[in-house]
Amino acid sequence: MRLGLALGYWGRGPSEGHVPLAQEAERLGYDSVWTAESWGSDAFTPLTWIAAQTSTIKLGTAVAQMAARSPTTTAMHALTLDHLSGGRMMLGLGLSGPQVVEGWYGRPFPRSPLTATREYVEVVRQVLRREAPVEVEGRFHAHPYRGADGTGLGKALKSITHPLRPDLPILLGAEGPKNVAQTARIADGWLPLYWSPSRPEVYGTTDFRDGFLVAPMAQVKVCDDVAEGLLPVKMMLGFYIGGMGHAARNFHADLMARMGYEEEARRIQELFLGGRREEAVLAVPDAFADEISLVGPRERIAERLESWRKGPVTDLLALAPDPHTLRVLAELNS
Numbered sequence: 001m002r003l004g005l006a007l008g009y010w011g012r013g014p015s016e017g018h019v020p021l022a023q024e025a026e027r028l029g030y031d032s033v034w035t036a037e038s039w040g041s042d043a044f045t046p047l048t049w050i051a052a053q054t055s056t057i058k059l060g061t062a063v064a065q066m067a068a069r070s071p072t073t074t075a076m077h078a079l080t081l082d083h084l085s086g087g088r089m090m091l092g093l094g095l096s097g098p099q100v101v102e103g104w105y106g107r108p109f110p111r112s113p114l115t116a117t118r119e120y121v122e123v124v125r126q127v128l129r130r131e132a133p134v135e136v137e138g139r140f141h142a143h144p145y146r147g148a149d150g151t152g153l154g155k156a157l158k159s160i161t162h163p164l165r166p167d168l169p170i171l172l173g174a175e176g177p178k179n180v181a182q183t184a185r186i187a188d189g190w191l192p193l194y195w196s197p198s199r200p201e202v203y204g205t206t207d208f209r210d211g212f213l214v215a216p217m218a219q220v221k222v223c224d225d226v227a228e229g230l231l232p233v234k235m236m237l238g239f240y241i242g243g244m245g246h247a248a249r250n251f252h253a254d255l256m257a258r259m260g261y262e263e264e265a266r267r268i269q270e271l272f273l274g275g276r277r278e279e280a281v282l283a284v285p286d287a288f289a290d291e292i293s294l295v296g297p298r299e300r301i302a303e304r305l306e307s308w309r310k311g312p313v314t315d316l317l318a319l320a321p322d323p324h325t326l327r328v329l330a331e332l333n334s
């Protein structure tokens with residue numbers, strides 16, 4: 001199992017520690033570093049900044065939101081950064097949810113998310129292969145565009161720039177069983193948001209082809225007090241389950257429910273959406289936060305790490321906030 005460093009997205013402003021953490025991860029032999037986006041900082045710019053100050057560590061987006069860019073724009077970002085970094089780019093994509101897509105990006109959430117994702121990936125693949133001008137007869141991502149509100153003058157085009165790698169890896173963030181199954185068919189890897197080594201059945205497909213990447217993110221913290229170490233995990237869960245989606249349609253809450261915490265998930269939503277955010281965080285069960293993270297003394301993390309190695313996980317993307325934790329995890333995984 002390889003290790004990656006997941007840096008997430010910025011909060012109020014730039015995170016000054018991200019570059020030093022990425023450099024330390026590279027020195028320790030981590031395989032990859034990943035950035036993200038929600039509705040603030042973007043995923044590609046910080047990753048390019050990190051690329052310029054590292055030399056060997058792979059660079060991934062976990063995830064770049066599909067609604068933020070047309071698929072050809074995303075492919076342009078990926079092939080550009082792949083060239084600049086000497087072939088280190090990995091493209092992680094995610095659809096997000098209706099609240100973000102419609103509320104932030106001002107676009108309709110696709111009524112057929114699987115179809116929209118499949119078409120998006122196909123366009124990116126065609127750009128990167130550069131075998132012919134991009135042509136997709138799509139419902140959501142038609143190239144060239146032939147809609148009634150267009151001019152009809154669109155021309156199929158092929159990238160001016162020759163991609164460095166036509167097989168640049170594409171990974172998808174997926175939570176529902178149907179989405180995971182499609183990811184296994186059309187992508188090079190899967191980015192689970194919450195991974196529990198003890199509940200692989202909730203994700204549906206877990207029998208993947210050789211070379212397929214399974215790269216879940218998990219908060220990792222070496223500390224003496226497990227309850228205190230779990231608090232950042234609970235804060236993240238409170239926000240995602242309570243606020244990262246509508247009360248009637250929240251993919252994160254639905255996943256928590258499938259993992260055996262349905263009543264708790266709905267209670268977190270109720271509290272968060274009612275403005276009682278601190279209570280929402282405290283309502284996250286310690287047991288749930290614990291099973292999707294690696295928190296506690298070195299010996300406890302070492303013991304729990306074994307269950308992560310036994311399943312389909314190929315890459316553990318650690319949300320590790322400090323160099324000490326990075327170092328201990330590298331030693332335990334060696």
